[in-house]
Amino acid sequence: MSPVFDLHCHSTASDGALSPAELLMRAKDKGVSVLALTDHDTTFGLEAAAASAEQLGICLLNGIEVSALYANQCLHVIGLDIDPKHPVLAAGLARQSELRGQRARKMAEKLAKKGIADAYPAVRALASTGEITRSHFANFLVQAGKAKDQQDAFDKYLSKGKPGYVPTQWAELDEVVAWINAAGGVAVLAHPLRYNLSHKWIDRVLAAFKQVGGVGVEVVTGRSSPDDIRLSAQLALKHGLYASLGSDFHNPDNPWVELGKLAPLPAGLQPIWQLFGSAVQSLLP
CATH class of the missing domain: 1.10.150.650 (DNA polymerase; domain 1)
Incomplete structure (x- = not known):
């Protein structure tokens, strides 16, 4: 049986509702084999998640979701299989x-x-x-x-233009990708269709992302429609990027997004897990 991957989720270390330990228990219950905890701009939950993963027999990938700017557009970059203690990454996250x-x-x-x-x-x-x-x-x-x-x-x-909105000068895209690469990870552009960009603009973003060292794009998310998956797969192929997938799970009260409940990657794409280490490779058929 092929392993079940979920490479994008959140805990109480950022805006998730479950603690890292609770998140791992839920992942186990939902049949997830390989989980990446990707909290917003922090690796704080990874140590507790690793302890639970070892007890539960789940392969945990150290991950993060970092806010970045490109041409004044806020993007989210997933870092997978990172060294969370690497000084370059740690300084950037500070x-x-x-x-x-x-x-x-x-x-x-x-x-x-x-x-x-x-x-x-x-x-x-x-x-x-x-x-x-x-x-x-x-x-x-x-x-x-x-x-x-x-x-x-x-x-x-x-939201932008509303009374409580504050624009933020996040680190630039090339900096964020450099932090992830320095920490030994792989950089993935999260949910490319969620930024409400034109086709021309998302092409521009992905070309720039690859140029600065990004290697993957999220093709399947917990909220992806079949059309979303088709369009994201086309983007991955067009730009020569590896394909990732993740639920973007935050809260068990949301019935529409669940850990491990994901459509498969379309045929013909290069799965991002081809780039991971021996712990993941040993699980592949």
């Missing part, structure tokens, strides 16, 4: 963490001007020791009765 903290305070200030007070201490509590994300602000707004659900909070307050 900068990202500082930016996240600054953004959170500015977002709270903007919401206060709209009569929504005390956002920062609330989101800091929601995030606990993890990185503060916009999802924490969305949850705060729901709890405060200012939005009916997360999407409503983004639509009313947190």
Whole structure:
């Protein structure tokens, strides 16, 4: 039987609802063989995840999802099979963490001007020791009765042009890919169709991504339609990139996105796991 891969998910180290240990237990229950924990701009959860993975018999890949800028467009880059303690990566992530903290305070200030007070201490509590994300602000707004659900909070307050939105000068795309490569990992552009870019622009992004050392693109996600998968597969082939897949799981309360519940990669693509080490290769048929 072929192993079940899920190479994109989140824990309480960023904006996921489950602790790393709980996430690994759920992955085991859902039949996942190889899991990559890819929290936003942090590797904080990987040590606890590794301990659980060893107990449960799951192959864990150290991963991360890093926010990056290209031509003033925010992109998300997945780093897979990284050394989380590599000094180049660690230094870059320290900068990202500082930016996240600054953004959170500015977002709270903007919401206060709209009569929504005390956002920062609330989101800091929601995030606990993890990185503060916009999802924490969305949850705060729901709890405060200012939005009916997360999407409503983004639509009313947190999306570009809305009262609580703060643009962030993330590291440039070439820097982020260099951090991942320095840490021995492989860089994958996450969910390429979710940026609402034109075909011309996504082609430009992927060409630049490959030029600076990116090697893969996410072809299948937990929310991909058949048309999304077809279009993403075409992009992978056109740009000579390896194909990755991952649920982007955050919360067990979302019935539409589940660990390991993914369509297969289309035929003719080069799976990203061909680039991983012996622990993964030993699982392949």
